[in-house]
Amino acid sequence: MKHTARPSLLLGIALLMCACSQQPDRPPKEAASPVVVAPAPQTPVDEVQRLLARAARSDPATANDLRLDAATELADRGDTVRARELLASIEGARLEGPQWVRHQVLLARIDIEDAAPATALARLDNPAMQTESAGITRATQVDLALVRADALQALNRPVESARERSLIQAWMSDEQQRRANARAILATLSQVDMGELGHEIGSATSDDWRGWLELASIWRDLRPGPNAQRAELQNWQQRNALIPSLEPAYRELAPEILERIKQPRRIALLLPLGGAAGAGAHAVLHGYLAEHYRQLQAGESAPPFAVIDTTSTEGGFPAAYNAAVSDGAELVIGPLLKEDLQAFAGNLELQVPTIALNFDNENPLALPKLYQFGLDAGDEVAQLAREADNRNLHRTLLLADASPRARRQVEDFNKQWRARNGVVLDTLYLGDLNDYRVQLERTLLVAQSRERSDMLARTLGFKFESEPRRRQDLDFAVLLADPVAARSVRPLLSFLYAGDLPLWATSESNAAVAGNRSDQDLEALRFIDMPWFSSAEATLRRSIQAAGYSGAIERLVALGVDASRLQSRVGLLTWLNEAGLGGATGELSLDTQGRIHRRGQWYVFADGTASPEKARPETPDPSSTEGGTAWQPQEQAPQTRDAPPRITP
Template sequence: MNRQPQPTRPRIRKDNMTAFAEKRPPVAAPILLLLLGVIAGCAGTPPTPDMSGEPELETPVIAEMAPQGPAELPESAWQAEFSAAERRLAAQDWIGAEQALQPLPDTLVANDLARHHYLLARAAYLRGDYNTVRALLESLPQEPVALALRQLLDNFRRHMHSLAGQYRDSARLGVTQLEYALDPILRDTLKRDIWHNLQRLPATELDSALAEATAAEWRAWLRLARLAADQPGVNALRASLETWLAKHPDHVAAEQLPGGLGFLLAERQPVRKVTLLLPLSGRLAPAARAVRDGYLAHYYSAREREDSDHEISIVDTGLFASAVAAYEHAVASGADLIIGPLSKEAVTQLGRHPQRPVPILALNRIDEPVVHGSAALVQLSLAPEDEARRIAELAFGQGARRALILRPAGERGTRLNDVLRQRWQALGGSIAASATYSSPEAYSASIKTALNLTDSEQRAREVRSMLATNIEFIARRRQDVDVVFLLAGTPAEARSVKPLLAFHYAGTLPVYATSSIYSGIPDPRNRDLNGARLVELPWLLGANPDLREALAAGETGGDSFTRLNALGADAGLLQSRCVQLQAGADALIKGATGLLLLDQDLRIIREPALATFDGSDLTRL
């Protein structure tokens, strides 16, 4: 096929367009789980990997820190006490664990002392006492200890660093563990965790780490992460990976490139036609146009790099009786991959439809299981549930353990509350109090009641009455709260609620929130959110500048729907990098909406970035 003239980037406004670019010769590549292989560009039929042994997304942190691999702990005269403490820790009972260890004497042999300190450190970590954790880990015996104990201690340190946001330290420790880890399962876990933590680092921090690194193995890891962080086109990334492999053929990451990157090196069948199913008419039309424009910005950027060789068709689902009818039209028109639909209702219709000969990258997430079809249905979305889980992890990693949840009444508030509670309690946190408000008038009273200020004021009235004098009184809030989760549905709501915490004597408590507290538009009124921490799309924190500039130049990146621009851009990214999804739970792609992972139900799980308001400005942490 002759190469088409390379176009200049147009102003992206059209609802329908067709474009072609140079094709690569189709060559079969290996295939992943269940139906993923029939996603465009991922054709082939190798064995399906077993995901049953992969870690679940909501594993309790105590379980994550438990022994991995077959290494046996050394025998001990205190085995009964150690086992009892392990059982209590598994049940998140740090008091019971400490009580189980009380019979141990002060003087112990090296292995017993190391295990004793390890279990006490885990108990201290569960209650959020980081000073005690550090003291225990710094006073470990100087003598060498059994390999299994060293493994336990390093696993604990590594997970503690990761949850605290110390991603470089966690990755570096994982590299050290690989030097002595022999069990294949543990080695795979370590490589996955190292890569995940390196991908969490911004490019500037990777550069700093590279400048300081001296160990060859560690430097090679950092160089691999740095070239992936540049987010080049597929061709450039493939060339960089081949160069890295040529320089580091014996590196542990060369055995199987992390994050599914190795699948990019296998030749694949090209996708020839992509159809976008979007509701370009009706109430969702503005949102649909934002998604379309984000996708097209990615598409034209890829064309300039000669990474894109497919035709695009854009179909208005509003012209069809159902999402299934629109899908069947796209299939009949020769689509190799379908991106969309956008609404949850439309995705549900396709999820229930077993006749799906062409793979789908849906742009929403549904709650019910998808009926198996002959092709995959992958779900990419901006689901706030991912953000609720993430703020639970980040707050726990910083030492918070007893939460106050503030949320609006209604289905969304209930849903996010349930997800947050589940993850928070799985980690080992507790809910000290919660407040649900149904109107702006109820904000203050709800917070006041949750903080037990009403009880404090009642006690003051009783004292005044008893003493028959008007004594000076300052209300005292409850003291068993160390973090606030704010699940506000809108920025205006958050700007009203956050200052009330200070008014009600809780201004020093850290506040974590989902991205819904930020409109995506700089606003001086956000100074009322000063200090609040939220998880946000990298797109709104400076990532993907070229795509954002292209959207602005084409007058298509409206401020009101900037997150949907990012969703569209990630749809294009996943289409171009879909072969990486063959890695299953190991797949990891740095997108505009966050780090993108794949779960066993073919849902893309987003890990957004942590940010804070510094005055009225949003800053990445």
């Protein structure tokens, strides 16, 4: 992974975390040793050779500074192999405290370049760093904090990374560096879940850190209308104008955000309201209208829009698109169908910004002004793989229904998981329940556990009561199945002594119908779904349900809601190239091909009800008991002197 930021750490380094470091204390100083560096790949004398030549003619202290300068130059060029060799050659040399700190910071920087951020963080959190950092320059302090921020970012700890950067913002004397760091803070905070961002704002103890968090929340939140969002940004500028470290944010970044919030003067929705896709198209339209009128009630000045049924338009979508643009539409929402989207690959000219409500993985398009926004299950599969990797889970079992959609998701997950060096122990497709039980029992190695119990009983010469165990090299299972198939899995796992196995799923397993008693069988299922089903969207969702939309089709309604919200904020998608805009369908980001990707919210089923994961109290993992369910405590038989001993093989 490449990092463009230069190294660094917290002010005074007294804030360094040192309790968990496994790094050895600084070795005792030794006499200077000769420096041996691999020959440069080019013959002309360059800066590195010049610095090393000067070092050879200098006193020991100056020579070490020059060698560190040469290693820095090599690292700046991306030549981490020679940089590490040079740093290794002066490892045993007599280094003064500031030189040793600089040496460690450079090594940590190279660790990150070599995909070893945990090693880098341990190096920087070495308790010896605190002792040796007393005399380091402000520039080295900044470098230290920046490298530590990079390590935290690579370890998927964006809040800590942004916090690290914010602490040294005021120390930077170079204006260009200050501006770059300010952008990096907001770009990093764009990767934080909106819910977590709100929690951090509530717990912030300093005005400058709270200011960064609030700015990130304001520019990412799509729920307020564009006028309300502008007003919040302007209020933020006024509140924080006297905080020096936030100066690049309120003078440069906030105005940039304001410029990118632009409401088109006229909009056209092009949807197939008739035919096979009619029900879905009407759901999208209903979501758009609900959000449109919600904003009007909140005092927003929403632009006029036209709704065109592409199925009843002679010439279909291309003709409807050209007619809409001719009538003055400055932004088009549609098409909904993949075949209509491919019209842009032919003779149809993309004339105005267009939010397509679908995408085509087999025939991808990458066109200026085209934003492809759909409910791609692949985004959820990728998020599952990322989350498991971030939690250091490595070995999984895939449980899928037999549909073509599930098979595509299995293929997607395998691709994502292999790229992260994960292992899929087996893939089972839900079919006949009895056959499936036999396959799952074999995969979980339950029979081998029983055999070990029987062998032990024969060896001991007496019978004893035992409970088989599932295989212990399995970290979690991934469920890729519709709600009906999904409900059969948890009870079966519990019956096979695997009720403690973490079970994750995509939104496909959630029927999204409140009060469904069948969902009791999804207990402890951890799954990804839209923020639409959380309390944040409760008011708008109730109005949608009153119109007769409930369950899985609500996801298409949410797509229409976000289309309405994005029409004035498409410019924010391209800002910083890191935007995690908080919408009803998820946190939205744009890739280089014009695809809008969604990051969903984590939910957990408890007592048949799904709720956002972080809103639930911590509960212990369910226990496994044969014949019962993992989430129902089983009554223990009273133990007597004559009862056989219980042994778990």
